[in-house]
Amino acid sequence: MPRRAATTWPIRPTVRYARHLAEALRLETVGGIIMLAATLAALVWANSPWSAAYTRLQHLEISPPWLDLGHMDLQHWASGGLLAVFFFIAGVELREELTYGELRNPRDAALPVIAACAGVALPALIFLAVSAGEPGAARGWAVPTATDIAFALAVLAVTFSSCPAPLRAFLLTLAVVDDLIAITIIAVFYTERLEWVPLLAGVALIAVYGALQLAGVRTPWVYVPLAVLAWYFVHKSGIHATVAGVALGMLTSPKENSDPDRPTNAERADHVLRPISAGVCVPLFAFLSAGVTLNGAALHDVAADRIALGVIAGLVIGKFVGVLGGAWAAVRFGLATLGEELHWREIAGVAMLAGVGFTVSLLIGGLAYTDPAQFERVTTAVLIASLLASAGATVVFRRRVRTRARAAAASPD
Template sequence: MAAPRPRSNTTDNRRFLGQLSLPERNFVAEALRTETVGGVLLLAAAIAALIWANTPLRDSYAGVGDFHFGPAALGLNLSVQHWAADGLLAVFFFVAGIELKRELVAGDLRDPKAALLPVAAAVCGMAVPALVYTLTNAAGGGSLAGWAVPTATDIAFALAVLAVIGTSLPSALRAFLLTLAVVDDLLAILIIAVFFTDTLDFAALGGAVAGLGVFWVLLRKGVRGWYVYVPLALAIWGLMYNSGVHATIAGVAMGLMLRCHRHEGEEHSPGEHVEHLVRPLSAGLAVPLFALFSAGVVVSGGALGDVFTRPETLGVVLGLVVGKSVGVFGGTWLTARFTRASLSDDLAWPDVLAVASLAGIGFTVSLLIGELAFTAGPVLTDEVKAAVLVGSLVAAVLATALLKMRNAKYRALCEAEERDEDSDGIPDIYEQDNPAYHLRMAEIHERKAAEHRRLAEVAGGAGEEYDRPA
């Protein structure tokens, strides 16, 4: 029987973004720790790409990115840039698939009431940027092909911003941001699969589907061994690539097949175990390498000026900065309004707006969709990439300003969440209603009082009273 996983109190009909359950808090902390390290590496890779592409070494940057290798007989003689976008990002979406499966079967998305808030925020946070882009280009006579570019959120880059500016969000806001990004990734996958598949090779697609079926059967039979699954996964990926469907779909499909609920006696489910192994590869290698070969656009005064004058690029910037903030914040507020829910006493609506602004940092998937949307003109593709960088930067600056205004409040909340006076490894905030906790604290204070009296006697004191808290 699957061990039920405690959920946060966001399931309350009257309160949301409140204190998480202890298991949920620990899981979020571990997941975001890895993502934060990956985000810093991602940021470093993006900066390296920009430097490489805007120095006298720019020709070598283009040469390395265009270098082809791979088995041509299998239709896989790809450039380095394509290997990064189609191959390495499949690892990223594999982890995203596991995260989504875990949320659906063991996390907040399992409960429709708890899922309503992040799902509504994510849907509005993708619909409004697409609408902003469409209106901007309809008014300016631009191409509508890039409507999906500003719809994605890059959780790793957002966490890198948090790490760089030296602020930390309370666990409830961090969990909301993580769940929002998981739903965002799912919707981005659906957009790529539906809107960016031009032609289909049904034989290759049938082979990929058959491979996924074998993958599922092996998992259900309990077959173990990386030497079984890795070659099979590579075959599925290659068939999916040749089918015309974007190859990253294979990654998310395999991630969704892993079991993410725990059986009795299990410390970790297979999905959690695989995610723990693969997440560092995704965050530390796959995504930074993709950024290295996708973010290298030529930046000049004229090019930056064009970002704000061309409708396609202006639509991307406005979609990320304005559309994401309005969409995520509006979706959250409307959900609270129409479900008669109220915000946690520890937080205020400006906190939700700050998280909504962070969601405007759309780097990895936005760059990928930009490459898929504007394949006809490499110049426009680079300009759209520049717009993604500018929009993400503006969103990061805006979020930084909003977060810094509330940093003292966040610091106090985080300290309260981390306080562990009895040093038992469990934060005191989770034990305050437990009689055993109060008994243990009384024993600790009694020991401190006895030690104080002993020291006073040694020093020749007269048994100075120790003011023991009640």
């Protein structure tokens, strides 16, 4: 039997998926800009004479006794509640990719999937190598493995506004696979206790949600209470509540109906919740998490902390080499080829941009390190790495802009 030819990437998307992709990219890009503004506001406040007020806001407890959720301050609500919406959208995105997008055919998905997997494995190994011997360091091996799609798309939009659409699609697909791996890591490696009764209740509610989706039920008045209760019981079980978000998102039906103008359940949920996630939930999480001290002493502590250095090396070096090396391996071993619309230097820029690890890296950092001082150093390291990755990608993309401009000027009309 003749060997099937390697898939040329990018793959021609379905009309429905192309429409969804354009809307998702637009909203995530705007959300990334809002998140950047929220991050800068947090840093300014945390380094102002009123920094104590910022700390009090972070640790303001809102945990009614009747909810029985323990001590939940605003930081915990942001990471466990607001990011559940973010991961719900990630679940919807993954289901969309598996049904209509680049992941619908495993062989066609080889390029971004292999790049994403290598871009998770290598940063973790680099982190472990740099931080080896530090007490408790190994708990943070997953911190440098995640890519923040909103932040990355915002940088891409500002520095390479004329970039080909397939490059944005490659980055989005890479980030979707990255998010799936991240939520699996959180569920498997960062669950310290497990309460079976709440877990079974949460699983049952998620199953009912999925069954209603399969049955074609459309009213949100059924789904919203189910989703909130599922989140509550998964949180009570000891598993991070964002896992409930991604499970519910993946079960939201993308099945089309006879009327092409009638949105599917997945499209309706995405249309309503993606702006809330990108414009409210993630920026608020960033605002409540990114406010760290950036004076000389604090930066010296980061430079002397091998855990923080491991995070920086993992995100800046590990992500770049892993993503670019994974993409090269997929092409080298005949699993994919690059189409004329993509260039290796642009793939290298995206690989560098993958080191922007912000949202999920901070989430995992908070789960891995409960000591406030260590978490602050890790947060600072994530911010430094994201800045370095953004700067490196900006240099690559600006050069590509000039190269494309010269090529366009030289080509005959």
